[in-house]
Amino acid sequence: MTLREAPHIRRSTWALSLLALLFVALVAALGHSWLAVTAAKAPLQDDRSPTYLTRALGLTDLALFTEARYTRHPAMADLFTPFQDAPLSMEHFPAGSLVSPPPHLPATGTLKVETAHGERR
């Protein structure tokens, strides 16, 4: 048997194969995501699931940022919590730059106040 020269593989074949492989990986990721999201949407009665615990314990917020109370419970924070240490004090917790104030708080920094005489300001 004679030794045959290894077949020459064109550069474009390598590149296209690699691209196809990466494309398949991305499609696989999208498929995995679709399957996981479909499974997650099914109602869970398991007492370990986040949905079950939220309902049973009446939880209101994600435990993502535990460093300050207005980042641990942004939905429950009052208007002045970021300035809890002193009037006009600067926001100093790093997570404060990730969590914006809840949208139901006025963005302009003004509050509508109704006086005892029913007058609106």
Place this chain on the structure above:
Amino acid sequence: MFHWLARQRYLMDYTLAAMWRRKWRNLVLLVVFTLVVFLLASVSFFGSAVRFEAKRALKFAPEVMVQNLVLGRHALAPADWVDKLKGIRGTRNVRGRLWGYFYDQGNGANYTVMVADGSDPSLAVAPDEVIVGAGVARVREVEKLRNLLLLRPDGKLFKLRAKRILSDDSALLTHDLVLLSEADFREFFNLPRDAGFTDIALEVRNRREVATIANKISQRLPNARVVTREDILRTYENVFSWREGVLQAMLAASLAAFAIFAFDKASGLSAEERREIGILKALGWDTSDILAMKLWEGALLALFAFLIGAVAAYAHVFLFQAGVLAPVLKGWAVLYPQAPLTPQIDRLQLVTLAMLTIVPFIAATLVPVWKAAITDPEVVMR
């Protein structure tokens, strides 16, 4: 058609050989481009997954929460508010909730201490018992010790027997949770029985009347602040949106790096590349051939960078719990949930990312090539 495909493959072969001649330059380009895509895709995937988790779990949050405000700050709600709220037509299941924060001096972690609602037997806590979240269990070695020792705010030691450790599956919501019985909670925080509640949760019989009930509560209890489930969901729809501070800064830095990068490509070709174009034109290549060749160069680089970056970002966020982003997200907190996120991808964001990176890069590559390709070969080579 076959002829056209064969021609494109030959062009691609030539392009790859030309790119190989400048392999270090192209490799650096590929690495930087991939990093930009990886970072942007990681932030986008993480934000989208957190929003999904919040939406999924918090749609079971209490329908309406009522807080007492004193001097504009959250204060304890008087116990008689429960009866006042029960008196409003359309409300049901009105219950005072007791929860607060505890700073553990031993390890610098903040815990959310809460009274467990006894309606669910698996979550009911008897006096001297405790249920803890996975994060608290980890930092206090509760699994090994089977109990939790806490130093009360007044300096006395509080020993509780661990009834259960909440699973890592729910860590995104319960990581820092310490569930106590009402008697233990009041004793721990030295809270008298008549002091009231942290806030009051209630349900509304007819969901379409939530806004009306919220209005009625505000009228009956002028000091109260009413937070509805819709408000909570809206809060989390905004979390990690493209407008957020640090994420915006990361995004801006990545885009600036990319802009410099694209500008470098656009600002002109090297002398060697000009000479190459001149030689190809002298050999009989058309302007369209040269443009097609350079289009392949840009497209190959951009496609490789985008695909590697996006797949790596997916693995990073959903298989390795976003380890690169974790230090930014953790901030000064000791407890940070390493919960597996449901891999929800915002497909529109992925398409936007592709459009933002691939198209401008190819465009930036083509302009200078077109300028060189339409010049006389003799001038280019000189």
